[in-house]
Amino acid sequence: MQAIKNGAFDYFTKGDDNNKILPLIYKAIEKVELAKRVHQLEKQVGEKYSFDNILGKQNK
Numbered sequence: 001m002q003a004i005k006n007g008a009f010d011y012f013t014k015g016d017d018n019n020k021i022l023p024l025i026y027k028a029i030e031k032v033e034l035a036k037r038v039h040q041l042e043k044q045v046g047e048k049y050s051f052d053n054i055l056g057k058q059n060k
Contacts, residue, residue: 003011009028012021 001011009031010024012024
């Protein structure tokens with residue numbers, strides 16, 4: 001339980017079988033992929049709506 005408190009996704013106990021381990025692995029992979037997608041979308045939104053794109057540039 002200490003590992004969970006320290007940020008671990010989940011934990012395995014000795015003797016766990018594939019019926020428990022494989023679904024947890026798939027959930028962990030999905031979580032990482034979703035986090036990457038969120039990061040990518042936040043970056044796109046930040047670039048699109050940054051002040052550089054909102055404010056005009058003065059011509060000399």
